[in-house]
Amino acid sequence: MSKPAILIARAIFPDVLHRLEQYFEVESNQGDEIFSPEELIRRLQGKEGAIVTGSSRINASVLAACPQLKMVANMAVGYDNLDVPAMQAAGVLASNTPDVLTETTADFGWALMMATARRITEAEHFLRAGKWNKWHYDLMSGADIHGSTLGILGMGRIGQAIARRAQGFGMEVMYHNRSRLSTEQEAQANQARYVSKQALFEEADHIILVLPYSAASHHAVGAEELAMMKPTATLTNIARGGIVDDQALIAALRERRIAAAGLDVFENEPAFAPAFLKLDNVVLTPHIASASVKTRRAMANCAADNLIAGLLTGQAKNPLW
Numbered sequence: 001m002s003k004p005a006i007l008i009a010r011a012i013f014p015d016v017l018h019r020l021e022q023y024f025e026v027e028s029n030q031g032d033e034i035f036s037p038e039e040l041i042r043r044l045q046g047k048e049g050a051i052v053t054g055s056s057r058i059n060a061s062v063l064a065a066c067p068q069l070k071m072v073a074n075m076a077v078g079y080d081n082l083d084v085p086a087m088q089a090a091g092v093l094a095s096n097t098p099d100v101l102t103e104t105t106a107d108f109g110w111a112l113m114m115a116t117a118r119r120i121t122e123a124e125h126f127l128r129a130g131k132w133n134k135w136h137y138d139l140m141s142g143a144d145i146h147g148s149t150l151g152i153l154g155m156g157r158i159g160q161a162i163a164r165r166a167q168g169f170g171m172e173v174m175y176h177n178r179s180r181l182s183t184e185q186e187a188q189a190n191q192a193r194y195v196s197k198q199a200l201f202e203e204a205d206h207i208i209l210v211l212p213y214s215a216a217s218h219h220a221v222g223a224e225e226l227a228m229m230k231p232t233a234t235l236t237n238i239a240r241g242g243i244v245d246d247q248a249l250i251a252a253l254r255e256r257r258i259a260a261a262g263l264d265v266f267e268n269e270p271a272f273a274p275a276f277l278k279l280d281n282v283v284l285t286p287h288i289a290s291a292s293v294k295t296r297r298a299m300a301n302c303a304a305d306n307l308i309a310g311l312l313t314g315q316a317k318n319p320l321w
């Protein structure tokens, strides 16, 4: 019996690729090309399954052009690139990679928030540029993390993992989420306090965004929210670019209406707004929150496990519905 054909739309670890080859006829994009929508449709012809990342959108037109598709395994926990109602209507299964990246992503959220608050990249650029020639009491002074108030917008697995880490820094944690956590979950998340979105923006010293992206969360942080923030506060985004109105953020940073921002994600990434590069009060990273060697491998294996189970048994390990 011939093996089902699959597409791996973005480069994957060779050993995971070889594992998939035991079950499937694999076409793999081992280069760094990001497929255009037309190219994705062309490559998906005849494929029953696919492993994709956020740069591949699976929508109604892709599904209509690829009627043999049965399952898409997203190699990410966020799945705003998948049109869930269209996939459900077409009877195409979908999975994501939850859990395996929670702690690594929470670690990175902290790293970015701390680098932002303590001006670490700005200080390094200053040093590398040979500008460090005298002591000054105000040199690269930033905002304290310890003892401050952390505001978490989006309190899923990653938000809760970020909250747990706040205990070591003696921080008060407040959060806003679609729904309130149970009392037990709040206790485990460093006694996190459920507050309104407005209270979070007005009172937190450091705000971190960890909510999923959807039409409902598009520009959840815009001019209005930024205007509520303390001028000493920082904003860190490790969720999705579209959650923040980048132009409003650029204006707030330029006019020092907020102290600083740490951004791992951008609207239209990888083509982010060039104005960010002109600002010294922003720390910029290329969507790497889950990028530890161990976790990226775990994500690849998780996506592979899902595709194998989904195509062979009709039941994915981490189905989206």
Ligand code: 8YV
Binding pocket: 053, 054, 055, 075, 076, 077, 078, 079, 101, 287, 289, 290
């Ligand atoms: C992925 C992520 O690396 O899991 C997610 O939702 O954003 C990252 O971990 C990225 O989405 C790959 O496209």
